[in-house]
Amino acid sequence: MWKRDEAVKPTTPAGPGPMPPAPAVGAPPAAEAARTTPSDSPRGMEKTTVNIGKSVVIKGELNGSEDLTIEGQVEGKIELRQNVLTIGPNGRIKAQVFAKSVIILGEVTGNVTATEKVDIRDNGSVDGDIAAPRVAIAEGAHFRGSIDMQRTGGKAETKADAKPTAASQSRPEQHAGTPAGAAR
Amino acid sequence: MLTDLLKWGGKRPGASGADPSRPGNGEDMVVASKALPKFLNALGQQSSPVLIDFGPVIGSNVEFFGERLGCKLFIEDLIGEVDRHTRAATLPDLPSTFEKRFRHGDASADGVLCWDIFDFLDKNAGQALARQVVRMLRPGGAVMSFFCTSGVEGATFTKYEIVDDVTLRYRRHSGVGGHRRAVQNRDIIRMFEGLIVSDQFLLKNNTREILLRAR
Secondary structure (H helix, E strand, O other), X not given: OHHHHHHHOOOOOOOOOOOOOOOOOXXXXXXXXXXXXXXXXXXXXXXXXXXXXXXXXXXXXXXXXXXXXXXXXXXXXXXXXXXXXXXXXXXXXXXEEEXXXXXXXXXXXXXXXXXXXXXXXXXXXXXXXEEOOEEEEOOOOEEEEEEEOOOOOOHHHHHHHHOOOHHHHOOOOOOXXXXXXXXX | OHHHHHHOOXXXXXXXXXXXXXXXXXXXXXXXXXXXXXXXXXXXXXXXXXXXXXXXXXXXXXXXXXXXXOOEXXXXXXXXXXXXXXXXXXXXXXXHHHHHHOOOOOOOEEEEEEEOHHXXXXXXXXXXXXXXXXXXXXXXEEEEEEEEOOOEEEEOOEEEEEEEOOEEEEEEOOOOOEEEOOOOXXXXXXXXXXXXXXXXEEEOOOEEEEEEEEO
């Protein structure tokens, strides 16, 4: 009786709005394949993350509008244009990937395109080309391919700043705090 | 100066066999580079330069070249390749590997960062790689390469991290390393036939920094 009472209790307190409280979404305990956390809100306001478990193998096209974490295997194409894709440590991807942001802790073979950032964490591996405005690669990550950080604005200014100036080239040979490297 | 010149003749380093010009187990070395600013200057003359990096991927280098210079960066990690071949005892296969490995078209790159890869290659492998570099480089493109002045048995690989426009941090690579050979200047010129040596610097740590340009 105790448990039955709890099961029908709403997981979130009823809001002030006109909508009735949402019933709890009961995920089966073993349903790791497509687990959604936190519970879906009927208002569709809360951000959700879907997990694809490590025993799951998907071949084909994967589209969505929620953040997604993949611990299994995916072959084909992944498209989450407005959301964050996380390839977990057990994730094995052979696919073209398009997302807002991609965080890689597992293995990816294929091209990765992100509108915001690609982040290859320690022990993450990418064999393919990356296109994103920002790319972070941790120590210990593996990468082979090309990196294209398409910049939308201020390219010329940044470039001019980055160029070594005549002054910097003609600076004295000694470099402060560089005991080994000052050229003769 | 005379002692420096004698070191160019391939004299062995100290009795310990360690490489005094490279970081040991513990600490990194911060080194002022003379060739790096010139290399960056050459890259900066292109609007969206294509850069090939033969070293292992380093996050800060990617950021430097990608975000600051707007380069399209190709990471080839030949140190990793040499490491794999060393472990598998298949170093004689390296020349054929280099012939097949690169997907870049002729005259498609504005810059190539060779770092010190040639020190760890035998003559055949070095020539095969240099041919690929010459093939891939566009007219006006630049190559930056480092060479040691004396051979070292059991040398470790080095990762080169860009600190700023004129400074590099030498860091120890976790690979097995190998035999470092001192490549003579005349052999470098022959290897890179078609390119010209535009600048050459001998640093205090006995690294020869060489900048080559495509005509």
